Amino acid sequence: MFNILLIGLNHNSASVELREKLAFSDDDVKKTLKELANSKDIEELLIVSTCNRVEFLFTSKDSEKSIVTLKKYLADKKQIPIKDFEKNLYLHTNDDAAKHIFRVASSLDSMMIGEPQILGQIKNAFRLASTVKSSGAILNRLMHRTLNTAKKIRTETGIGDSAVSISYAAIELAKKIFGSLEGKKALLVGAGEMAELAVEHLLRNRVEDIYVANRTFKNGVKLAKKFNGTAIKFEEIESNLKSVDIIISSTGSDKYVIKNKMVKNIMKERKNRSLFFIDIAVPRDIDPTINKITNAYVYDIDDLNGIIDDNIEERNKEAVKGERIVEESVLKFSTWVEELKVVPTIIALREKMKEIADCEINKTYRNLNNPTDEDKEALERMTDSMINKILHHPITLLKGNNNHIKREAEYLNVLRNLFDLN
Secondary structure, three states: OOEEEEEEEEOOOOOHHHHHHHOOOHHHHHHHHHHHHOOOOOOEEEEEEOOOEEEEEEEEOOHHHHHHHHHHHHHHHHOOOHHHOHHHOEEEEOHHHHHHHHHHHOOOOOOOOOOOHHHHHHHHHHHHHHHOOOOOHHHHHHHHHHHHHHHHHHHHOOOOOOOOOHHHHHHHHHHHHHOOOOOOEEEEEOOOHHHHHHHHHHHHOOOOEEEEEOOOHHHHHHHHHHOOOEEEOHHHHHHHOOOOOEEEEOOOOOOOOEOHHHHHHHHOOOOOOOEEEEEOOOOOOEOHHHHHOOOEEEEEOOHHHHOOOOOHHHHHHHHHHHHHHHHHHHHHHHHHHHHHHHHHHHHHHHHHHHHHHHHHHHHHHHHOOOOOHHHHHHHHHHHHHHHHHHHHHHHHHHHOOHHHHOOHHHHHHHHHHHOOOO
16 A cells, blocks of 8 residues: 655755755756656655755655655755765655645744745645646645645634744844844845845835846846836846845855855945845855855845744744644545545445346346336346445445554455455
């Protein structure tokens, strides 16, 4: 029988350096899903890759072999020895795997509890798996339950009421450095959702000017226009470092967007005024060695983990309610999985009984003198009713309560032998 497994690493188990080495773009995810779909050890597969985690959710009939296959694939794909990341991995199976993905989608496992971005990222992971058809009956059911659980937690608890997110934390960190952001100038590198959230927080803190640089200029123009900012070309980033105070970067680049030399070149012209970088991208956008330059400060996504926010305590209280909803969802999904395991035996038992009944009905037809259609329908209704009543208790027992699950294998074996279903 299959097992549901989840293997991965996150902000609690691995540094940002390791996470960025193992991160997957959407194109990488699709390619990996297709390649691993050909593996005989893995049945269904879904990959979650965000700035804070890389996780493989999959089903397998041989857990040990599938885990070895995944580790080897990851090492070969990313050109990293297994020993360099193996100790950072966590493994969850069956109910624990379901519980973990429920908690992740509900942001109970996030760096900032209640942050909204993760649900969209989980939806995207499911969409990619559906696109390449690497998810099947098991993961489809699990993901639908996951999305429903996350939605329920959002609507029935106050976990998302307070403004706490990675972008919010970034602005709070900037305030700690400058004391006040009023009159400061900010440059956003990247025009995605994280950048937009950052702009909202910057405006609330009375930042004077906002510049937006994006590789796709029209996207930068769109975001800048929305907030009365100014869009600049990607090539203009270095020259604009001379005048801004805060740089928040969140692109999808696999190389540093802002390099050490760029900052060194402009510090004299700035007359050594403080320059504050917040890198919320994985892989990182900003060269961390910039920190060695006088009056230049670089903070990456892991640094945000240490920020204390007034709303965290309240969110943690609401998270307790969320955990209860997760436990309820795990129980419902577990019941479905247990029922699923007995389905082949139930189908085989019904088919066996139907086969016997059909054979006996045909004999009866031959002994009757020209049976009418009504006679035939009556006989068939009677036999169907008898089959349902005879099988009612055995099927109820197989699908039954938790006190029967421990003896499930025993019941299945007895039934299959009694009715010669093998």
